[in-house]
Amino acid sequence: MSAGWTEERVTRLKELWGSGKTAAQIADELGDVTRNAVIGKANRLGLSKPGRPRATKPKPAMNRTLNRPIQPRQEAAPKEVSEPLTPPPPPGALPQHRRCQFPIGHPGEDDFHFCDHETSTGKPYCEYHCSIAYRQRVAAA
Structure with missing residues (x-):
């Protein structure tokens, strides 16, 4: 006791x-x-170890669905790709599945169209629009 x-x-x-x-x-x-x-x-x-000030760490924000702390997102540096300066090939020069499908403008407006440049391998967009549409994976620290 x-x-x-x-x-x-x-x-x-x-x-x-x-x-x-x-x-x-x-x-x-x-x-x-x-x-x-x-x-x-x-x-x-509230005692601390001698020689060490007591430090209080803020509690991380929790993902209540997964019941674990939310990890801060690390943004990858954007790839340095300039917008294509060459005009797209004439319609019909590339098969539909090899043309960039990135929308330009707003649907329903007269100037709405798709990029139509040649796509990156296995992607629906050209290299420039892939750099806009996809995030780079960041290696875990």
């Missing part, structure tokens, strides 16, 4: 903690208390 945290035991805990003793050593000296009880009381009292 624990003797409880009397004012005298709390004062002694603070002295021993400040002297740099480990929680196990403090528990032995106080007697009838566990190492974890010493650590818990020290935390509740």
Whole structure:
């Protein structure tokens, strides 16, 4: 059975903690208390390790669906690709599946059209529009 945290035991805990003793050593000296009880009381009292200021870290935002912290998104540096200066090939010069399908303008307006430049391999867009439409994967740190 624990003797409880009397004012005298709390004062002694603070002295021993400040002297740099480990929680196990403090528990032995106080007697009838566990190492974890010493650590818990020290935390509740706001004591820190000697020589180390107590730092409080903000809690990360949680993804409630996945029940884990939300990782900050690291933006990849955009690829340096300039807009194509060459005009697209004439209609019918490339098969439909090799023409860039990036929309230019707003649907329903007279000047709406698709880019029509040659696509990147396996992508529906040309190299320039791929750099706009897709994000670069960032290697995990």
